[in-house]
Each structure stands twice: as structure tokens, then as C-alpha cells.
Amino acid sequence: MPAAVENSVLRYMAIIRAARDFGLSQEDIESVAGTFDATRVRCPELADALADLILDRAQTSVEGLTF
Secondary structure, X not given: OOHHHHHXXXXXXXXXXXXXXXXXXXHHHHHHHOXXXXXXXOHHHHHHHHHHHHHHHHHHHHHOOOO
């Protein structure tokens, strides 16, 4: 297996784990990751899409707070 493929797999796994660590559910992750073509390695785009979802959820949570 070429090193680029191995690195891409590890990056993909790290992105998914980070998304979980930031509180996304498996369903949320699958709904975002499922939109990416599995034949093309697009780790930066996947990371950006998941980060956007995390930020959107955080913003929604903050907006729902009352002081």
C-alpha cells in the first residue's frame, strides 16, 4: 500500500475521532462523511465540513442561552 494512501486513512480516522471528541454523534458524522466520494481522498474538505457542523452546533447552543 502506498504511503499516501496509508496517511490518508490515518488522517480520515483522526478527523472522525476529533469530530466525536467535539461531541458530534455517529449519525451526524455519517451524514456529513457520506456525502464525500469514497474513491477520492478529500480529508481537508471532510475536516472543514465537520468543523462547520461543530461550529454551527456551538453557535446554536450559545444563542439558546439566557442570562
